[in-house]
Amino acid sequence: MIPQTEFTRTLGIEVPLICGAMYPCSNPELVAAVSEAGGIGIVQPLSLTYVHGYDFRAGLKYIRSLTQKPVGVNLIIEQSSRKYIERVREWLEISLEEQVSFFVTALGNPRWVVERTRPAGVTVYHDVTSRKWAEKALDGGVDGFICVNNRAGGHAGDLSPRQLLDEIAPLGKPLVCAGGIGSPDEFAEAIASGYVAVQLGTRFIATAECTAHADYKAAIVQAGEQDIVLSEKISGVPVSIIKTPYIERVGTKAGPLARWLLRWHKTKHWMRTFYSLQSIWKLKRASMQGLTYKDIFQAGKSVAGIESVQTVAEIVAACAGALSGSSGKDSGATVHHEL
Numbered sequence: 001m002i003p004q005t006e007f008t009r010t011l012g013i014e015v016p017l018i019c020g021a022m023y024p025c026s027n028p029e030l031v032a033a034v035s036e037a038g039g040i041g042i043v044q045p046l047s048l049t050y051v052h053g054y055d056f057r058a059g060l061k062y063i064r065s066l067t068q069k070p071v072g073v074n075l076i077i078e079q080s081s082r083k084y085i086e087r088v089r090e091w092l093e094i095s096l097e098e099q100v101s102f103f104v105t106a107l108g109n110p111r112w113v114v115e116r117t118r119p120a121g122v123t124v125y126h127d128v129t130s131r132k133w134a135e136k137a138l139d140g141g142v143d144g145f146i147c148v149n150n151r152a153g154g155h156a157g158d159l160s161p162r163q164l165l166d167e168i169a170p171l172g173k174p175l176v177c178a179g180g181i182g183s184p185d186e187f188a189e190a191i192a193s194g195y196v197a198v199q200l201g202t203r204f205i206a207t208a209e210c211t212a213h214a215d216y217k218a219a220i221v222q223a224g225e226q227d228i229v230l231s232e233k234i235s236g237v238p239v240s241i242i243k244t245p246y247i248e249r250v251g252t253k254a255g256p257l258a259r260w261l262l263r264w265h266k267t268k269h270w271m272r273t274f275y276s277l278q279s280i281w282k283l284k285r286a287s288m289q290g291l292t293y294k295d296i297f298q299a300g301k302s303v304a305g306i307e308s309v310q311t312v313a314e315i316v317a318a319c320a321g322a323l324s325g326s327s328g329k330d331s332g333a334t335v336h337h338e339l
Helices: 006-011 028-037 045-051 056-066 082-097 111-120 131-139 161-171 184-193 214-222 245-250 256-263 265-292 301-305 312-326
Strands: 017-019 040-043 072-076 102-106 123-128 144-148 175-178 197-200 228-231 239-242
Touching: 017 028, 017 312, 028 040, 028 056, 028 312, 040 045, 040 056, 040 102, 045 056, 045 072, 056 082, 072 082, 082 111, 102 111, 111 123, 123 131, 131 161, 144 161, 161 175, 161 184, 184 197, 184 312
Parallel strands: 017 040, 017 197, 040 072, 072 102, 102 123, 123 144, 144 175, 175 197
Antiparallel strands: 228 239
16 A cells, blocks of 8 residues: 555645656646556646647646546746736636646745635645745745755756755645655655655656657666756756757856846846747757757756656556555654655
């Protein structure tokens, strides 16, 4: 029997495992497959609409046709522009109408999301990289935290999984470990240490259900920890990616002018927007069409534990098996291990 955690009990799922929202890799079939296997898949709206070409509501309905089990939606709530935040609010309303019961917010103040969704009994977790951001989100009324550590892909944090657990656990909210988990044993160790769930991203890219290009999946399987580098050229802040020949050629550091613009409040947003607009296109092309193009493959240090492309069902079953083998008791009584 799979030990239950506060997270699985709240969401009504079997395995405390999240497929993190990924641009551009969160295709509907991947999201649905994770939920159907017993975890929970998270919809990334830009990935669903811009990359995979679905009207947002139609995409949610398609996912519902593949699984009746719970799915979540990721909302990046940074106030970057009025037009963007209006789109986020529209995604939120559609999600509620389609009976989505779990949201993961990132950046910005989640208070308005919590206030809008609380009457519907929705659960809201917020991405955090330190206690400072967790305290701000706690003031906004969130139910828990996705603790993004220094082993994560994409926008990684600065702290280790253990440091984040020690810093944020005293706030009294359930915590999810996000970053660096590539094997079933690592998954079970994270739960045993005190996390109520684990979020995987990179591991789920290297699956049969993910529509990312075979070159991307092969790069993940072949990479080791030493191949994960931080680039400032994706969004203006360090992003974890695989060191490919293209990355070696163009480098990972922002140029002198970009660094200067990123220093100042009035120009920082403009420079990050410039980087992001370029990267949205490049990430989409690399994910869908492989090494023929300017390949930027986001990935975390969990690549060290990924040895092959598997099905989602195999990955979720292996994690559930490792968790069942680690303890026959509720996760609150498991033995604690260092990550």
